[in-house]
Amino acid sequence: MSDDATADDVVTAAEIATHLECPRKYEFDHERPLSPPKTNRNRREEHRRKLLRDSIIAGLRLDTESPDERAETARERFAELSGSSHSSVLVAEQARYDREAVGAAIDAYFHGDGQEHGERLVAADVTLGYERGGIRYETTVDAVTKTDRGHLAIEYRPTMQGILHVSWNKDDNVQDFIEEKKFYPQQIGSFVRAAIAICGLTAEYDLTRKHDFACISLLENSRPAYETGDEIHVNPESRRFRSAYQDERDDLDKLVADRAAALLGDETDPRDWQFEEITDRSCSYCAYQNACPDVLESELSFTDRHRAADESPGQTLSHESSSEESQ
Ligand code: SF4
Numbered sequence: 001m002s003d004d005a006t007a008d009d010v011v012t013a014a015e016i017a018t019h020l021e022c023p024r025k026y027e028f029d030h031e032r033p034l035s036p037p038k039t040n041r042n043r044r045e046e047h048r049r050k051l052l053r054d055s056i057i058a059g060l061r062l063d064t065e066s067p068d069e070r071a072e073t074a075r076e077r078f079a080e081l082s083g084s085s086h087s088s089v090l091v092a093e094q095a096r097y098d099r100e101a102v103g104a105a106i107d108a109y110f111h112g113d114g115q116e117h118g119e120r121l122v123a124a125d126v127t128l129g130y131e132r133g134g135i136r137y138e139t140t141v142d143a144v145t146k147t148d149r150g151h152l153a154i155e156y157r158p159t160m161q162g163i164l165h166v167s168w169n170k171d172d173n174v175q176d177f178i179e180e181k182k183f184y185p186q187q188i189g190s191f192v193r194a195a196i197a198i199c200g201l202t203a204e205y206d207l208t209r210k211h212d213f214a215c216i217s218l219l220e221n222s223r224p225a226y227e228t229g230d231e232i233h234v235n236p237e238s239r240r241f242r243s244a245y246q247d248e249r250d251d252l253d254k255l256v257a258d259r260a261a262a263l264l265g266d267e268t269d270p271r272d273w274q275f276e277e278i279t280d281r282s283c284s285y286c287a288y289q290n291a292c293p294d295v296l297e298s299e300l301s302f303t304d305r306h307r308a309a310d311e312s313p314g315q316t317l318s319h320e321s322s323s324e325e326s327q
Pocket residue numbers: 021022023024025028270278279282283286287288289290292293294295
Protein backbone atom coordinates (compact mmCIF):
# COMPACT_ATOMS: atom_id res chain seq x y z
CA MET A 1 0.00 0.00 0.00
CA SER A 2 1.24 3.49 -0.79
CA ASP A 3 2.86 5.34 2.10
CA ASP A 4 0.84 8.35 0.96
CA ALA A 5 -2.48 6.64 1.68
CA THR A 6 -4.61 8.45 4.26
CA ALA A 7 -8.13 7.92 5.58
CA ASP A 8 -9.21 10.63 3.12
CA ASP A 9 -8.22 8.57 0.08
CA VAL A 10 -11.19 7.33 -1.93
CA VAL A 11 -10.75 4.80 -4.71
CA THR A 12 -13.73 3.80 -6.84
CA ALA A 13 -14.41 0.54 -8.64
CA ALA A 14 -14.70 2.51 -11.90
CA GLU A 15 -11.18 3.92 -11.41
CA ILE A 16 -9.72 0.48 -10.73
CA ALA A 17 -11.56 -0.97 -13.75
CA THR A 18 -10.11 1.71 -16.03
CA HIS A 19 -6.62 1.20 -14.57
CA LEU A 20 -6.92 -2.54 -15.29
CA GLU A 21 -7.66 -1.79 -18.97
CA CYS A 22 -4.75 0.65 -19.21
CA PRO A 23 -3.11 2.86 -16.55
CA ARG A 24 -2.67 5.66 -19.13
CA LYS A 25 -6.36 5.56 -19.91
CA TYR A 26 -7.01 5.99 -16.18
CA GLU A 27 -4.70 9.01 -16.21
CA PHE A 28 -6.53 10.55 -19.20
CA ASP A 29 -9.92 9.83 -17.65
CA HIS A 30 -9.28 10.87 -14.07
CA GLU A 31 -6.02 12.68 -13.41
CA ARG A 32 -5.66 15.07 -16.33
CA PRO A 33 -9.05 14.70 -17.97
CA LEU A 34 -9.08 14.92 -21.75
CA SER A 35 -12.29 14.99 -23.76
CA PRO A 36 -12.01 11.92 -25.95
CA PRO A 37 -13.53 12.14 -29.39
CA LYS A 38 -16.27 9.65 -28.57
CA THR A 39 -17.29 7.35 -31.34
CA ASN A 40 -20.90 6.75 -32.25
CA ARG A 41 -20.57 3.34 -30.63
CA ASN A 42 -19.42 4.87 -27.33
CA ARG A 43 -22.25 7.39 -27.38
CA ARG A 44 -24.89 4.84 -28.28
CA GLU A 45 -23.85 2.41 -25.56
CA GLU A 46 -23.72 5.05 -22.84
CA HIS A 47 -27.02 6.52 -23.98
CA ARG A 48 -28.72 3.14 -24.08
CA ARG A 49 -27.54 2.08 -20.63
CA LYS A 50 -28.60 5.40 -19.10
CA LEU A 51 -32.08 5.30 -20.63
CA LEU A 52 -32.54 1.71 -19.52
CA ARG A 53 -31.41 2.12 -15.95
CA ASP A 54 -33.30 5.39 -15.40
CA SER A 55 -36.49 3.82 -16.77
CA ILE A 56 -36.16 0.68 -14.66
CA ILE A 57 -35.46 2.76 -11.53
CA ALA A 58 -38.69 4.74 -12.15
CA GLY A 59 -40.62 1.44 -12.23
CA LEU A 60 -38.87 0.11 -9.13
CA ARG A 61 -39.69 3.21 -7.10
CA LEU A 62 -43.43 2.94 -7.69
CA ASP A 63 -45.40 1.81 -4.63
CA THR A 64 -47.64 -0.84 -6.16
CA GLU A 65 -48.35 -4.56 -6.17
CA SER A 66 -48.96 -4.49 -9.92
CA PRO A 67 -46.16 -5.49 -12.32
CA ASP A 68 -48.21 -3.88 -15.12
CA GLU A 69 -48.13 -0.49 -13.36
CA ARG A 70 -44.38 -0.72 -12.80
CA ALA A 71 -43.79 -1.65 -16.43
CA GLU A 72 -46.10 1.14 -17.62
CA THR A 73 -44.24 3.73 -15.49
CA ALA A 74 -40.88 2.49 -16.75
CA ARG A 75 -42.05 2.58 -20.38
CA GLU A 76 -43.40 6.13 -19.92
CA ARG A 77 -40.11 7.21 -18.39
CA PHE A 78 -38.25 5.65 -21.28
CA ALA A 79 -40.47 7.48 -23.81
CA GLU A 80 -39.94 10.76 -21.93
CA LEU A 81 -36.15 10.33 -21.84
CA SER A 82 -35.96 9.21 -25.47
CA GLY A 83 -38.07 12.19 -26.53
CA SER A 84 -35.90 14.68 -24.67
CA SER A 85 -32.71 13.22 -26.08
CA HIS A 86 -31.00 15.39 -28.63
CA SER A 87 -28.45 12.81 -29.58
CA SER A 88 -29.59 11.37 -32.85
CA VAL A 89 -27.26 8.40 -32.82
CA LEU A 90 -29.59 5.82 -34.29
CA VAL A 91 -31.17 5.77 -37.70
CA ALA A 92 -34.97 5.79 -37.58
CA GLU A 93 -35.56 2.09 -38.20
CA GLN A 94 -32.89 1.07 -35.73
CA ALA A 95 -34.31 3.52 -33.15
CA ARG A 96 -37.82 2.06 -33.59
CA TYR A 97 -36.53 -1.47 -33.08
CA ASP A 98 -34.52 -0.36 -30.05
CA ARG A 99 -37.58 1.31 -28.47
CA GLU A 100 -39.71 -1.79 -28.97
CA ALA A 101 -36.98 -4.09 -27.66
CA VAL A 102 -36.60 -1.92 -24.56
CA GLY A 103 -40.39 -1.95 -24.02
CA ALA A 104 -40.40 -5.75 -24.28
CA ALA A 105 -37.42 -5.97 -21.91
CA ILE A 106 -39.16 -3.74 -19.33
CA ASP A 107 -42.29 -5.93 -19.50
CA ALA A 108 -40.26 -9.13 -19.17
CA TYR A 109 -38.30 -7.81 -16.20
CA PHE A 110 -41.25 -6.49 -14.19
CA HIS A 111 -43.28 -9.62 -14.86
CA GLY A 112 -40.31 -11.62 -13.56
CA ASP A 113 -37.88 -10.69 -10.78
CA GLY A 114 -38.51 -6.95 -11.14
CA GLN A 115 -41.78 -6.99 -9.20
CA GLU A 116 -40.11 -8.46 -6.09
CA HIS A 117 -37.12 -6.15 -6.51
CA GLY A 118 -39.52 -3.17 -6.51
CA GLU A 119 -41.52 -4.41 -3.50
CA ARG A 120 -38.34 -4.98 -1.49
CA LEU A 121 -36.42 -1.94 -2.77
CA VAL A 122 -34.13 -0.37 -0.16
CA ALA A 123 -32.40 2.29 -2.31
CA ALA A 124 -31.89 3.22 -5.94
CA ASP A 125 -28.92 4.87 -7.65
CA VAL A 126 -26.81 4.66 -4.52
CA THR A 127 -23.10 4.55 -3.63
CA LEU A 128 -21.85 1.65 -1.49
CA GLY A 129 -18.52 1.76 0.29
CA TYR A 130 -16.26 0.51 3.04
CA GLU A 131 -12.87 1.34 4.51
CA ARG A 132 -9.81 -0.88 4.51
CA GLY A 133 -6.15 -0.08 5.06
CA GLY A 134 -6.81 3.66 5.32
CA ILE A 135 -8.65 3.80 1.99
CA ARG A 136 -12.37 4.13 1.35
CA TYR A 137 -13.51 1.97 -1.57
CA GLU A 138 -16.73 2.95 -3.33
CA THR A 139 -18.95 1.88 -6.19
CA THR A 140 -22.30 3.11 -7.46
CA VAL A 141 -25.09 0.60 -8.01
CA ASP A 142 -28.48 1.06 -9.67
CA ALA A 143 -30.57 -0.59 -6.93
CA VAL A 144 -30.35 -2.34 -3.57
CA THR A 145 -33.14 -4.76 -2.62
CA LYS A 146 -33.72 -7.04 0.34
CA THR A 147 -33.56 -10.79 -0.13
CA ASP A 148 -34.29 -13.62 2.31
CA ARG A 149 -30.54 -13.98 2.90
CA GLY A 150 -29.41 -10.34 3.02
CA HIS A 151 -29.25 -7.58 0.41
CA LEU A 152 -28.77 -7.65 -3.34
CA ALA A 153 -27.04 -4.82 -5.22
CA ILE A 154 -28.03 -4.62 -8.90
CA GLU A 155 -26.44 -3.14 -12.01
CA TYR A 156 -28.69 -2.93 -15.10
CA ARG A 157 -27.09 -3.28 -18.51
CA PRO A 158 -28.26 -3.70 -22.10
CA THR A 159 -26.09 -6.80 -22.61
CA MET A 160 -23.47 -8.86 -20.76
CA GLN A 161 -20.66 -7.55 -22.96
CA GLY A 162 -17.59 -7.01 -20.74
CA ILE A 163 -19.13 -8.83 -17.76
CA LEU A 164 -17.29 -11.82 -16.28
CA HIS A 165 -18.97 -15.14 -16.95
CA VAL A 166 -19.08 -16.53 -13.41
CA SER A 167 -19.80 -20.21 -12.93
CA TRP A 168 -20.69 -22.45 -9.99
CA ASN A 169 -17.37 -24.23 -10.36
CA LYS A 170 -14.34 -22.66 -8.77
CA ASP A 171 -12.35 -20.64 -11.29
CA ASP A 172 -9.05 -18.79 -11.05
CA ASN A 173 -10.09 -15.71 -13.03
CA VAL A 174 -8.26 -13.17 -10.89
CA GLN A 175 -5.17 -15.32 -10.30
CA ASP A 176 -4.85 -15.90 -14.06
CA PHE A 177 -5.08 -12.14 -14.63
CA ILE A 178 -2.56 -11.30 -11.88
CA GLU A 179 -0.12 -13.94 -13.16
CA GLU A 180 -0.56 -12.59 -16.72
CA LYS A 181 -1.87 -15.90 -18.06
CA LYS A 182 -5.00 -14.17 -19.39
CA PHE A 183 -5.82 -10.56 -20.18
CA TYR A 184 -9.51 -9.68 -19.88
CA PRO A 185 -9.53 -6.40 -17.95
CA GLN A 186 -13.17 -5.42 -18.58
CA GLN A 187 -14.39 -8.73 -17.18
CA ILE A 188 -12.06 -8.50 -14.18
CA GLY A 189 -13.25 -4.90 -13.73
CA SER A 190 -16.84 -6.17 -13.47
CA PHE A 191 -15.67 -8.64 -10.79
CA VAL A 192 -14.02 -5.76 -8.88
CA ARG A 193 -17.31 -3.80 -8.98
CA ALA A 194 -19.12 -6.87 -7.62
CA ALA A 195 -16.55 -7.36 -4.84
CA ILE A 196 -16.67 -3.72 -3.74
CA ALA A 197 -20.49 -3.74 -3.81
CA ILE A 198 -20.68 -6.92 -1.71
CA CYS A 199 -18.16 -5.54 0.82
CA GLY A 200 -20.08 -2.24 0.83
CA LEU A 201 -23.37 -4.03 1.60
CA THR A 202 -21.66 -5.97 4.38
CA ALA A 203 -20.27 -2.78 5.93
CA GLU A 204 -23.43 -0.71 5.55
CA TYR A 205 -26.19 -3.21 6.34
CA ASP A 206 -25.31 -6.35 8.28
CA LEU A 207 -22.05 -8.19 8.82
CA THR A 208 -23.77 -11.54 9.31
CA ARG A 209 -26.00 -11.74 6.20
CA LYS A 210 -25.24 -13.18 2.77
CA HIS A 211 -25.20 -10.17 0.50
CA ASP A 212 -24.88 -10.50 -3.26
CA PHE A 213 -24.34 -8.48 -6.43
CA ALA A 214 -26.12 -9.09 -9.74
CA CYS A 215 -25.67 -7.80 -13.25
CA ILE A 216 -29.02 -7.89 -15.02
CA SER A 217 -28.80 -7.73 -18.77
CA LEU A 218 -32.20 -6.60 -20.01
CA LEU A 219 -31.70 -6.98 -23.75
CA GLU A 220 -29.66 -10.16 -23.79
CA ASN A 221 -30.85 -12.39 -26.58
CA SER A 222 -33.37 -9.92 -28.00
CA ARG A 223 -34.61 -10.92 -31.42
CA PRO A 224 -37.64 -10.33 -33.64
CA ALA A 225 -40.37 -12.93 -33.12
CA TYR A 226 -40.48 -13.97 -36.76
CA GLU A 227 -43.33 -16.36 -36.04
CA THR A 228 -45.70 -13.61 -34.81
CA GLY A 229 -44.83 -10.69 -37.04
CA ASP A 230 -44.01 -7.45 -35.22
CA GLU A 231 -43.27 -8.71 -31.70
CA ILE A 232 -39.80 -8.87 -30.19
CA HIS A 233 -38.64 -11.68 -27.95
CA VAL A 234 -36.37 -10.57 -25.10
CA ASN A 235 -34.79 -12.81 -22.56
CA PRO A 236 -33.27 -10.83 -19.64
CA GLU A 237 -30.36 -12.57 -17.97
CA SER A 238 -29.07 -12.24 -14.42
CA ARG A 239 -25.54 -13.06 -13.25
CA ARG A 240 -24.92 -13.41 -9.49
CA PHE A 241 -21.40 -12.95 -8.14
CA ARG A 242 -21.46 -14.01 -4.48
CA SER A 243 -20.27 -17.58 -4.98
CA ALA A 244 -17.41 -16.57 -7.30
CA TYR A 245 -16.52 -13.71 -4.96
CA GLN A 246 -16.20 -16.12 -2.02
CA ASP A 247 -14.04 -18.49 -4.09
CA GLU A 248 -11.67 -15.76 -5.28
CA ARG A 249 -11.87 -13.32 -2.39
CA ASP A 250 -8.16 -13.43 -1.44
CA ASP A 251 -7.01 -12.77 -5.00
CA LEU A 252 -9.61 -10.04 -5.45
CA ASP A 253 -8.61 -8.31 -2.22
CA LYS A 254 -4.98 -8.39 -3.34
CA LEU A 255 -5.80 -7.06 -6.80
CA VAL A 256 -7.96 -4.25 -5.41
CA ALA A 257 -5.33 -3.24 -2.81
CA ASP A 258 -2.47 -3.36 -5.35
CA ARG A 259 -4.32 -1.28 -7.93
CA ALA A 260 -5.47 1.22 -5.29
CA ALA A 261 -1.82 1.64 -4.25
CA ALA A 262 -0.86 2.11 -7.93
CA LEU A 263 -3.57 4.75 -8.43
CA LEU A 264 -2.62 6.64 -5.33
CA GLY A 265 1.06 6.31 -6.22
CA ASP A 266 0.48 7.80 -9.71
CA GLU A 267 1.68 4.64 -11.48
CA THR A 268 0.22 5.35 -14.89
CA ASP A 269 2.89 4.24 -17.36
CA PRO A 270 1.39 1.29 -19.30
CA ARG A 271 4.89 -0.13 -19.93
CA ASP A 272 5.04 -1.10 -16.25
CA TRP A 273 2.02 -3.39 -16.73
CA GLN A 274 0.96 -5.82 -19.47
CA PHE A 275 1.85 -3.40 -22.26
CA GLU A 276 1.82 -5.94 -25.07
CA GLU A 277 -1.66 -7.10 -24.13
CA ILE A 278 -2.79 -3.49 -23.64
CA THR A 279 -1.66 -2.52 -27.15
CA ASP A 280 -3.10 -5.75 -28.57
CA ARG A 281 -6.48 -5.48 -26.87
CA SER A 282 -7.33 -2.32 -24.90
CA CYS A 283 -6.12 0.19 -27.53
CA SER A 284 -8.54 -1.15 -30.14
CA TYR A 285 -11.58 0.20 -28.26
CA CYS A 286 -9.91 3.14 -26.45
CA ALA A 287 -11.33 6.59 -27.19
CA TYR A 288 -7.84 8.14 -26.81
CA GLN A 289 -6.29 5.93 -29.47
CA ASN A 290 -5.75 8.70 -32.03
CA ALA A 291 -3.97 11.02 -29.61
CA CYS A 292 -2.19 8.65 -27.25
CA PRO A 293 1.64 8.96 -27.31
CA ASP A 294 2.10 5.41 -25.96
CA VAL A 295 0.21 3.74 -28.75
CA LEU A 296 1.88 5.91 -31.40
CA GLU A 297 5.29 5.05 -29.98
CA SER A 298 4.47 1.35 -29.84
CA GLU A 299 3.33 1.41 -33.48
CA LEU A 300 6.58 3.12 -34.47
CA SER A 301 8.72 0.59 -32.60
CA PHE A 302 6.69 -2.23 -34.19
CA THR A 303 7.44 -0.76 -37.63
CA ASP A 304 11.11 -0.33 -36.70
CA ARG A 305 11.36 -3.95 -35.54
CA HIS A 306 9.98 -5.15 -38.87
CA ARG A 307 12.24 -2.84 -40.81
CA ALA A 308 15.28 -4.04 -38.84
CA ALA A 309 14.29 -7.67 -39.45
CA ASP A 310 13.85 -6.99 -43.17
CA GLU A 311 17.21 -5.29 -43.40
CA SER A 312 19.16 -7.81 -41.33
CA PRO A 313 22.19 -9.48 -43.04
CA GLY A 314 21.40 -12.43 -45.27
CA GLN A 315 17.83 -11.31 -45.90
CA THR A 316 16.49 -9.87 -49.10
CA LEU A 317 13.90 -7.13 -49.03
CA SER A 318 10.58 -8.44 -50.20
CA HIS A 319 8.91 -6.83 -53.17
CA GLU A 320 6.07 -5.57 -50.92
CA SER A 321 8.32 -3.90 -48.33
CA SER A 322 10.48 -2.36 -51.04
CA SER A 323 7.52 -0.81 -52.70
CA GLU A 324 6.07 0.36 -49.33
CA GLU A 325 9.30 2.16 -48.45
CA SER A 326 9.53 3.76 -51.84
CA GLN A 327 6.10 5.34 -51.41
S1 SF4 B 1 -4.62 4.19 -26.66
FE1 SF4 B 1 -3.90 2.31 -25.66
S2 SF4 B 1 -2.05 2.91 -24.51
FE2 SF4 B 1 -3.19 4.82 -25.01
S3 SF4 B 1 -4.53 5.22 -23.26
FE3 SF4 B 1 -5.73 4.02 -24.70
S4 SF4 B 1 -5.46 1.87 -24.10
FE4 SF4 B 1 -3.81 3.07 -23.11
